[in-house]
Amino acid sequence: MVAAREDLGAVETLRPGSARPHALRLALRALAVTVAVASNVLAQVVSAMTNDYGPRPSGAGWAIVFVTVALDYVVCAVVAWRLVRSWVPGWLMVLAAVFWSAGAWYPLVRQWGWVWPWVAGVTDLWAVLVGILVLCYPTGRLRARFDRVVVLVVTIAFAIRLGGILLFSSPEPSECGCAPNAYAVLPSDAADYWLGLGWRFVGLALMLTVAARLIARWFTSSLPARRVAFVMPLAILLWCYGTVQDSLSFALGWNGGWLQFIPPVAIALIPPAFVGGVLYARGLRSRVADLVIVARDKVDRALWESSLARTLHDSSLRVFWWDEPLQRYQTSDGRPTPEAGPAARPGRSTLAIDSDQGPIALIEHDVALTQDDRLLDAVSSALLLSVDNDRLRARLERTIQELRESRLRIVEEGYLARRQLERDLHDGSQQQLVSLAISLRIATSKAEAHGDEELAGDLQRSSEQLADALRELRELARGIHPTVLSDGDLRSALEELGMRSHLPVEVRVDLDERLPEVVEETIYYCVSECLANAAKHSRARNCSVAVSRADATVTVVVKDDGQGGARIEPGGGLEGIRDRVEAVSGRADVRSVEGLGTIIELTIPVHA
Numbered sequence: 001m002v003a004a005r006e007d008l009g010a011v012e013t014l015r016p017g018s019a020r021p022h023a024l025r026l027a028l029r030a031l032a033v034t035v036a037v038a039s040n041v042l043a044q045v046v047s048a049m050t051n052d053y054g055p056r057p058s059g060a061g062w063a064i065v066f067v068t069v070a071l072d073y074v075v076c077a078v079v080a081w082r083l084v085r086s087w088v089p090g091w092l093m094v095l096a097a098v099f100w101s102a103g104a105w106y107p108l109v110r111q112w113g114w115v116w117p118w119v120a121g122v123t124d125l126w127a128v129l130v131g132i133l134v135l136c137y138p139t140g141r142l143r144a145r146f147d148r149v150v151v152l153v154v155t156i157a158f159a160i161r162l163g164g165i166l167l168f169s170s171p172e173p174s175e176c177g178c179a180p181n182a183y184a185v186l187p188s189d190a191a192d193y194w195l196g197l198g199w200r201f202v203g204l205a206l207m208l209t210v211a212a213r214l215i216a217r218w219f220t221s222s223l224p225a226r227r228v229a230f231v232m233p234l235a236i237l238l239w240c241y242g243t244v245q246d247s248l249s250f251a252l253g254w255n256g257g258w259l260q261f262i263p264p265v266a267i268a269l270i271p272p273a274f275v276g277g278v279l280y281a282r283g284l285r286s287r288v289a290d291l292v293i294v295a296r297d298k299v300d301r302a303l304w305e306s307s308l309a310r311t312l313h314d315s316s317l318r319v320f321w322w323d324e325p326l327q328r329y330q331t332s333d334g335r336p337t338p339e340a341g342p343a344a345r346p347g348r349s350t351l352a353i354d355s356d357q358g359p360i361a362l363i364e365h366d367v368a369l370t371q372d373d374r375l376l377d378a379v380s381s382a383l384l385l386s387v388d389n390d391r392l393r394a395r396l397e398r399t400i401q402e403l404r405e406s407r408l409r410i411v412e413e414g415y416l417a418r419r420q421l422e423r424d425l426h427d428g429s430q431q432q433l434v435s436l437a438i439s440l441r442i443a444t445s446k447a448e449a450h451g452d453e454e455l456a457g458d459l460q461r462s463s464e465q466l467a468d469a470l471r472e473l474r475e476l477a478r479g480i481h482p483t484v485l486s487d488g489d490l491r492s493a494l495e496e497l498g499m500r501s502h503l504p505v506e507v508r509v510d511l512d513e514r515l516p517e518v519v520e521e522t523i524y525y526c527v528s529e530c531l532a533n534a535a536k537h538s539r540a541r542n543c544s545v546a547v548s549r550a551d552a553t554v555t556v557v558v559k560d561d562g563q564g565g566a567r568i569e570p571g572g573g574l575e576g577i578r579d580r581v582e583a584v585s586g587r588a589d590v591r592s593v594e595g596l597g598t599i600i601e602l603t604i605p606v607h608a
Contacts, residue, residue, distance in 0.1 A: 029081060029090070033074050036097035040070035043104035052107045052416065066104065069268045073097035076271030083278045085141025092133040099126040101483075117169060117181050118559050121162040127203065128158050130270055134210060137274050146213070157202045164195035228272065301332040304386065305537035308379070316348075320362040329362055353383050357395065360384070365507055377426040406579045433470045440466060490520045494545055497528055503560075506544040515554060519604055522584050523556055524546065528578045530558040530600050533573050538562025538598060556602040566592040 002203045042064040075091035099578060102123045106330075131154060135147040138174065142148050170187030171178065181187070301321055309317040320329040320337050329337045351363040441461040447456035491509040498505030514520070527545055534540045540562030547556050568574045568590055577600070578588040586604035 003155040017174065029078075029094075031090070032094045032098070033078065036074050036094050036101075038106070039101040040067050043101045043108070045415070046108055047104055050108065051137055053342050065264050068099045069264050070100050073100070073271050079275045080271075080278070083275065084140050088136060088137075088140040089133060089274060093127050093274075096126040096129040096133070097125075100127065101128070113179035114182040116178055117166050117183055117425040120169065121165040124161070124203070125158065125197070128154055130267065131210065133274065134270060137277065150210060154206050157199060158207075160591045161195060162309070163201075164192060168192040168195065184586065186464075200286070261539045264378075289599060304383075305332045308363070312379075314366045316366070318364045320364070322361060324358070351379065353380055356383060381425060403582065406582050433438070433466060435469065437463060437466050489514060490523060491548065492549070493520070493524050494527055498545065501531045501541045501543070503531070505531060505542055506542070508545070509547045511547060511549055513556075515549075515606055519554065519586060519606060522580055522586075522604065523602070524581055525556070526557065526588075526602055527558060529573050529577050532599070533566070534560040534562060538566065540597065553605050554604050558600045558602075559597065561597045563594070564592045564596050564598055565594045566598045568589060574600075 044067055047058075048060075048063060065193050077090040077097070080093060081087065081090035082424050102119055102125070106119045106123060109119055132142075132151055135150060136142050140441045142151060165180075166183040167186050168184065168191040170181050170184040170189065170192075267557070300317070305317070305319040308319065309315055319332055322328075322334065323330050331337065348364050348366065351365060353363065354362045362377065363383075389461060423462055440459055444456050444459040444463060447453075447459055490511065494507045494509060499508045515523075531543060531545075534543050540560035543558070543560045545556070545558050547554065549555070553567045565572060568578060574588075574590055581602050581604060583586045584604055586602060589601045589603075590598070590600040591601070
């Protein structure tokens with residue numbers, strides 16, 4: 001799923017609307033890489049041709065070392081752009097490679113007084129960029145406040161150092177062979193010296209702080225964190241040594257001899273360490289995809305947990321599974337979650353796996369794994385494909401069974417109710433009305449025989465009204481349908497129910513057109529049952545009925561201010577309401593709290 005999402009993103013970048021930004025991004029990256037490589041190679045070639053290296057080590061060996069470091073950063077930048085979701089690490093690497101050549105260009109531009117102060121000022125900018133690169137490992141973002149504070153401090157320190165070179169640096173032309181500084185409005189060799197020394201010690205202090213933090217985190221972390229950052233601590237330590245050596249050389253004029261090769265090696269190790277950690281996490285993501293095979297047919301929770309722990313190299317990993325009937329999380333062996341809850345242990349983090357149907361699981365893992373968003377996405381996708389598929393299959397089977405039982409109850413109850421009602425009407429009220437009609441016809445005949453036309457007319461009219469009532473009763477017996485819905489609409493039918501209720505009922509119907517007959521009939525009988533329950537059982541004083549429609553869904557909300565505590569029980573009236581609503585593909589929700597009344601919400605789709 002993650003790979004598919006990446007492919008989809010690649011396809012989207014090739015659409016007409018995004019083709020130009022994509023091409024511009026590639027062009028900018030290609031230009032930056034070209035400038036970085038050309039700047040370093042050209043600086044070494046010109047230095048060799050002019051034999052002007054300034055204070056830097058000279059010789060073909062050092063030239064190869066400096067160019068190799070730059071190429072190392074450029075190559076790793078290209079790889080980072082390909083692997084890391086954030087664009088920041090790649091640009092930090094390529095910009096560090098660009099400013100890495102500033103030290104080689106400085107002795108070549110000394111004859112231009114308006115150029116060399118800027119080149120001298122940005123000579124150490126590569127170190128600032130590399131430090132930021134280390135802090136944003138491996139996600140490309142500065143997550144902790146400590147990291148952001150360090151970046152702010154080193155940025156301010158670099159700005160002060162750059163300003164000091166521009167304003168104070170004014171070496172003697174006879175000593176440096178350079179033109180006068182065009183920006184030195186306050187020339188001071190002492191200020192320039194102490195600012196340079198302070199810059200080096202501030203940088204060293206910050207580097208040691210970062211190194212101590214990374215090394216302490218590495219030693220105290222678990223196996224996943226150590227595997228992700230396996231080279232970075234060594235590179236940071238070597239770089240710290242290089243900074244100490246450079247500071248001593250600047251302050252005391254100390255020559256480190258062959259030890260001078262250690263700083264470039266340390267600096268060259270940092271980009272591969274960054275890319276190596278990302279590649280390691282990427283390998284974990286590819287192995288996570290194999291977890292889907294573990295549970296192709298049915299989820300074995302214990303097997304899934306052990307396989308995930310083995311794949312992520314986190315032996316303390318635990319998975320808590322959501323139990324829907326109990327509405328809580330459980331361990332893989334069915335025990336309740338600990339009292340403190342998941343992720344209560346130090347150094348742990350929790351990944352929640354949810355679907356559109358609700359929660360699925362919680363994965364408690366080493367906090368180091370949170371540094372790789374894509375790895376966690378892969379874990380989520382694999383678990384969703386396995387667990388959610390099994391869960392949906394079980395839920396579908398359960399829903400189908402409940403639907404069958406619900407429809408069967410509705411059919412049976414409807415059949416029995418109609419049969420009983422038809423029998424009652426036929427054997428009771430209908431027979432009595434037929435006998436009354438015969439008696440009226442006999443009385444009418446007698447009145448006509450005695451010549452009492454007025455009485456005969458009254459009896460005839462009563463006989464006709466009785467015939468109408470009998471005809472309506474027969475229609476009701478045949479159709480079992482509320483007459484008020486046929487003669488009026490849903491609003492008038494619900495208002496009549498409200499008037500017949502023993503409680504004050506407020507009826508609000510916001511409908512612009514008639515609903516299908518089956519929907520209106522369902523709403524009528526459900527509201528009738530709700531009002532009857534409110535009057536009989538809830539001890540309510542007021543009740544309200546609201547009907548509204550949004551697109552293809554009609555919503556009915558019946559509220560009362562009774563004692564609450566109502567719930568759906570087998571054979572109860574609320575179950576009948578739910579069955580009747582589900583028979584038309586709707587849903588009935590009951591929210592009833594002790595002492596706060598009851599709210600019954602019916603949601604019914606309205607098909608054309």
